[in-house]
Amino acid sequence: MIDAGDPLGAFLAEEVRRGAMPGVAWWVGDARGAIASGAAGHAAIEPDPAPLAKDAPFDLASLTKPLATALLAMILERERRLSLETPLGAIFPELRASPFGGSTLRDAAAHRAGLPAWSPLYLAGTTRDAYVTAIAACDRQGATGETLYSDLGYILLGFAVERAAGAPLDALFAERIAHPLRLARCGFSGRGGSFGDAAATERGNFYEKALAGTAAPPDRFRAEVPRGQVHDGNAWGLGGVAGHAGLFGPAGEVAAIAVAILDPLRLGLSAGALDPMLHPVADGEGIRTVGFLRAGDAASVCDILPDDAVGHAGFTGTSLWIDATRPRVYVLLTNRVHPSVPRAPFTATRRGFHALAAAL
Numbered sequence: 001m002i003d004a005g006d007p008l009g010a011f012l013a014e015e016v017r018r019g020a021m022p023g024v025a026w027w028v029g030d031a032r033g034a035i036a037s038g039a040a041g042h043a044a045i046e047p048d049p050a051p052l053a054k055d056a057p058f059d060l061a062s063l064t065k066p067l068a069t070a071l072l073a074m075i076l077e078r079e080r081r082l083s084l085e086t087p088l089g090a091i092f093p094e095l096r097a098s099p100f101g102g103s104t105l106r107d108a109a110a111h112r113a114g115l116p117a118w119s120p121l122y123l124a125g126t127t128r129d130a131y132v133t134a135i136a137a138c139d140r141q142g143a144t145g146e147t148l149y150s151d152l153g154y155i156l157l158g159f160a161v162e163r164a165a166g167a168p169l170d171a172l173f174a175e176r177i178a179h180p181l182r183l184a185r186c187g188f189s190g191r192g193g194s195f196g197d198a199a200a201t202e203r204g205n206f207y208e209k210a211l212a213g214t215a216a217p218p219d220r221f222r223a224e225v226p227r228g229q230v231h232d233g234n235a236w237g238l239g240g241v242a243g244h245a246g247l248f249g250p251a252g253e254v255a256a257i258a259v260a261i262l263d264p265l266r267l268g269l270s271a272g273a274l275d276p277m278l279h280p281v282a283d284g285e286g287i288r289t290v291g292f293l294r295a296g297d298a299a300s301v302c303d304i305l306p307d308d309a310v311g312h313a314g315f316t317g318t319s320l321w322i323d324a325t326r327p328r329v330y331v332l333l334t335n336r337v338h339p340s341v342p343r344a345p346f347t348a349t350r351r352g353f354h355a356l357a358a359a360l
Contacts, residue, residue: 008356009038016041020349021317021336023052023199027251028330028357031259035360037251044200044227046339057185057198057248058333059231061314064247065154067257068173068188070109070277070291072161075176078273082164084109084290091160094132099140105160108153110281110288114140115150120212122237123220128159131238147287151234151244158243170241180267181256186249190240195228195248199335201316207341208233231316231337245314251331258322258329278310278324295321300350304358305330319350330357 012024023041027034039054060067076082088108089101103113116138124134135152142148158169165172170188178187189195205221212221212233221233230236232245240246260266264273280286280294287297289310296307301321305311311321317336322329332353336346 006036006038008036008353008360009040011352011356012038013040015349015352020344020346021334022338023056024332024334025052025054025056025058025251026332026353026357027255028328028360029255030327030329031263034252034255036357039251043197043335044338046200046203050200052199053197055185055250055252057195057228057250058318058335059198059201059314059316060247060249060254060318060333061232061245061316062151063254063312063314063318063320064235064245065243066277066291066312067249067254067320068169068177068247069154069158069161069243071257071261071274072165072169072172072176073105073109073157074274074277074290075267075269076161076164078269082161084276086160088113088156091163092132092136092156094129094136095156098136098138100135100138105157106281106290108150108157109290111147111149111153112145112281112288113150113153114142114144114146114148115152115156116141117149118151118211118234120208120216121152121155121234123212123216126237128238131155131234132159151232154244155234155242161243168241169243169246173247177257177260177267181253181260183249183253183256186247186253186257188241188246189228189230189248190246191229193228196226198228198248199333200227200338201225201231201335202337202341203339205233207337251333254318254320254331254333255329258320258331261322262324262327262329278322279308292322295323299347301354304351304354313350317346321354328358330354 025039028036043052084106089096107113235242235245276290292310295305295309309323313319317334
C-alpha cells in the first residue's frame, strides 16, 4: 500500500496502473540510508500473477556494465593487474588485424572503440573464442574517438577482466564486490536457479529474434525466458555471465554498490580510486566515463539532475544515477519488458521518477 503522503510512490503506482510496467522497485538516498524506497505492482503477470516484494531481484541488464565489469576493471587496475591503456589487439590476437585492434580497453569502457552496438554473436558459437572471432569480423562503426554505445565492447572488457584475474566474472563479483558490501541477493544468475523469484522479463525471445533476422535458426532462441534467467541472448550464450549483461539484484543492493563507488573505502580502495567512473574520459567528447553516461546527455535526467551526474539504464527497464555533488543515489528497477517488449518509449516514466526523487 502506497502512503497518500508519498508523491514518488503514488506516481510509480499510477504508472503501474496505467500499464507502463507490471512492477517497480525504487531506492533514493545516500550513504546514511534510504530517503525513499518501496515497491509496487507485480513481479510477474504471466503465467500467474505474483506480487512484487520490495527486495525482489531484477534482471539488471546493462547495469552489469558499470556495476560489475567497469568496477572490477577499475579494481584490477588499481592493483596493477590490468591497464585500461592496453590495446585490444594486445589481449585478443584475433583483433590485431581488425579495425578494433588499436583501440584500448579504456576506449571499450567508454564506448569509443568503434564497435557495433549489437550483433547476435551466439549464432556463430557460444564460446569466448567464437565471440571474439565474430567481433573481429565486424565492420568498424564511426570515426576514431567517436562515442557509440556498444554491448560488444563490454563483452570484450569482461573477457579481459577474467583473463587478468584468472577467474570468471561471477566469482570475481562475488569476491570483490558482493562480499565486502555484504550483498545477499546481488550476483550473476548464470544457468542456475538462485534468482527464481526475480521480476519476470519477456515471454520468449521475440525481440531479439526480430533483430537477428530471418536467417537465424529458430532453435537458437528460447521459447520462454524463465524468471531468473538473463534476458539478453549474448549473455545467455555465454552461460548467463557476461561483461555487458547477466547481473541480478534488488534496488537496495544496487544502491549499495553505487554508494561504494562514491566511497571506495567500502571496497577496500583508497579515496578517489574510482574517480574515472565519475568523470568523463579526458580526450573524447566527454559524454561518457568508465562505465557511465553524463546526465547532461541523457534524455531521462537532463535538466533534472546536474549535468555531471552519471548513470546508466538497462533494456529490461532498470536505471541507476549517481549525483556525486549532493551526494545522492537514484535507483529505479522495473520489468517493463514483461510479458512482451513494449513499443512505447519509457522516457516519460523515468523523467517523472527522477523529477520527484530529485526534489526530496
